[in-house]
Amino acid sequence: MKLHMYDVILEPVVTEKAARESEKFSKYAFKVHRASNKKQIKSAVEKFYNVHVTKINTINYDGKQRRLRAQPGLTASWKKATVTLKKGEKIDFTK
Incomplete structure (x- = not known):
């Protein structure tokens, strides 16, 4: 599937674990489009945030069963x- 660069990264994942990994290991977590691959993710992160990506790990999360009243x-x-960045690089999400 051909995705535009702006469709690949949906939002950063902001959790305690993600914050700890970004401080210690320069690893950042993003929620991405389900059809995107590692090459597309790498090019999008490098262009958006002007950093160098060294490694990418992906994981698919399945939806959980929930109920709304009887439905x-x-x-x-x-x-x-x-996404793991080159040593010494950081992403500032406040900009």
Whole structure:
């Protein structure tokens, strides 16, 4: 599937674990489009944040069963990419 660069990265994952990894190991977690691959994720992160990516790990999360009153349903499935940057580089999300 041909994705535009702006469609690949959806949002950063902001958790305690992600914050700890970004401080210690220069690893950042992003929620990405389910059809995106590692090459697309790498080029999007490098262009958006002007950094050098050395490694990418991805994981697919399946939706969980939830209920709204008597109506059963599923939460959305999603994909997370953990991006490791070159030593000494950081991403500032406040800009």
